[in-house]
Amino acid sequence: MRISIFGAGAIGGFLGVRLLQAGADVTFIARGAHLAAMREKGVTLRSGGESVTVRPRCTDNPAEAGPQDAVLITLKAHSLPAAAAQMLPLLGPETSLITGINGVPYWYFYGLDGPYRDRHVESVDPGGKLWETLHPSRAIGAVIYPAAEVLEPGVIEHSYGDRVTLGEPDGSRSPRIEALSKLFIQAGLKSPIRPRIRDELWVKLWGNLAFNPLSALTGATLDRLATQGDLRTVARTMMVEAQAVAEALGTRFPIDVDKRIQGAAEVGAHKTSMLQDLERGRPMEIDALLGAVVELGQLVGKPMPTCDMVLTLVRERARQAGCYPAASPKL
Ligand SMILES: NC(=O)C1=CN([C@@H]2O[C@H](COP(=O)(O)OP(=O)(O)OC[C@H]3O[C@@H](n4cnc5c(N)ncnc54)[C@H](OP(=O)(O)O)[C@@H]3O)[C@@H](O)[C@H]2O)C=CC1
Numbered sequence: 001m002r003i004s005i006f007g008a009g010a011i012g013g014f015l016g017v018r019l020l021q022a023g024a025d026v027t028f029i030a031r032g033a034h035l036a037a038m039r040e041k042g043v044t045l046r047s048g049g050e051s052v053t054v055r056p057r058c059t060d061n062p063a064e065a066g067p068q069d070a071v072l073i074t075l076k077a078h079s080l081p082a083a084a085a086q087m088l089p090l091l092g093p094e095t096s097l098i099t100g101i102n103g104v105p106y107w108y109f110y111g112l113d114g115p116y117r118d119r120h121v122e123s124v125d126p127g128g129k130l131w132e133t134l135h136p137s138r139a140i141g142a143v144i145y146p147a148a149e150v151l152e153p154g155v156i157e158h159s160y161g162d163r164v165t166l167g168e169p170d171g172s173r174s175p176r177i178e179a180l181s182k183l184f185i186q187a188g189l190k191s192p193i194r195p196r197i198r199d200e201l202w203v204k205l206w207g208n209l210a211f212n213p214l215s216a217l218t219g220a221t222l223d224r225l226a227t228q229g230d231l232r233t234v235a236r237t238m239m240v241e242a243q244a245v246a247e248a249l250g251t252r253f254p255i256d257v258d259k260r261i262q263g264a265a266e267v268g269a270h271k272t273s274m275l276q277d278l279e280r281g282r283p284m285e286i287d288a289l290l291g292a293v294v295e296l297g298q299l300v301g302k303p304m305p306t307c308d309m310v311l312t313l314v315r316e317r318a319r320q321a322g323c324y325p326a327a328s329p330k331l
């Protein structure tokens with residue numbers, strides 16, 4: 001299978017190495033110092049006490065790779081609008097796009113039964129440009145559970161997790177999703193195919209929408225946010241508000257909110273990705289993880305006072321650190 005990893009940083013680099021080792025024809029699409037290091041010295045993956053270096057095709061010019069069977073998008077959410085047009089040379093008539101980005105995906109409402117069918121989500125897809133450029137008929141949803149980090153340009157550390165859940169927006173077991181799941185399994189990952197991928201996206205997002213902004217605001221690690229009295233109450237209140245929104249859109253949560261919080265507590269003294277981005281002065285995924293959920297709340301008419309307040313505060317915290325644009329998205 002010809003597969004490009006668009007945004008082959010931490011998680012994309014980890015998955016790309018695994019897919020290459022499984023025999024796929026993989027192209028890493030990256031940029032800057034990380035790309036230069038991968039070109040010069042190959043990509044080193046450290047995982048489970050072992051280190052392997054591979055030499056994939058690495059480029060910042062998708063035209064060099066040409067049309068692919070699949071493109072795995074592992075950009076940060078805010079990088080996708082600017083990168084979408086760059087993906088066009090990778091797209092043949094049958095190319096699928098696996099969206100590995102955390103948060104509400106741009107294709108969320110594609111074919112979704114109910115009054116909001118085929119709407120775009122402004123917070124992640126300003127003006128519906130992604131919908132047009134990367135038509136959601138190409139999209140395959142993914143929930144990525146492993147954790148990885150770029151330790152230095154060209155060197156990736158995989159710290160835990162091996163599950164990449166996949167699902168077609170329409171829930172079907174299409175030949176393309178079967179082939180991708182098989183490839184991920186050959187790459188040593190667990191890769192179940194879910195008929196209701198949005199439910200699983202929400203279970204991950206449920207934690208991210210609360211813990212990530214709260215960690216950025218307070219500096220607290222996941223274990224404190226999930227266990228310390230008042231902090232836990234704030235996180236839980238946000239999650240309960242979001243649950244009402246998700247359920248109004250047809251989501252069925254397979255676990256309750258306390259079980260989800262317990263799962264986050266078990267991760268331990270971990271800095272969320274949003275706190276890490278803030279500390280490094282990098283753009284933060286505020287709009288994909290919380291802004292989009294607040295937008296969906298407005299859409300279905302469910303009040304989200306705690307989420308609204310935390311969104312306002314975390315945007316300003318990010319602005320003060322130079323990690324968020326001066327203007328919030330217009331909804
Ligand atoms: N890391 C993790 O453990 C996990 C991450 N996720 C999610 O996966 C997504 C990716 O996260 P992560 O891997 O940590 O992010 P990274 O920043 O490590 O990787 C994204 C890479 O894409 C590059 N990039 C951005 N724009 C372009 C472009 N136009 N052309 C080529 N390369 C580009 C970035 O370069 P630059 O740095 O120059 O912007 C960066 O190297 C996020 O949504 C995250 O929430 C999900 C599960 C776990």
Ligand SMILES: CC(C)(CO)C(=O)C(=O)O
Nearest residue numbers: 207208211212272273274
């Ligand atoms: C650690 C965790 C689970 C926090 O919700 C996460 O996904 C992140 O840091 O983005």
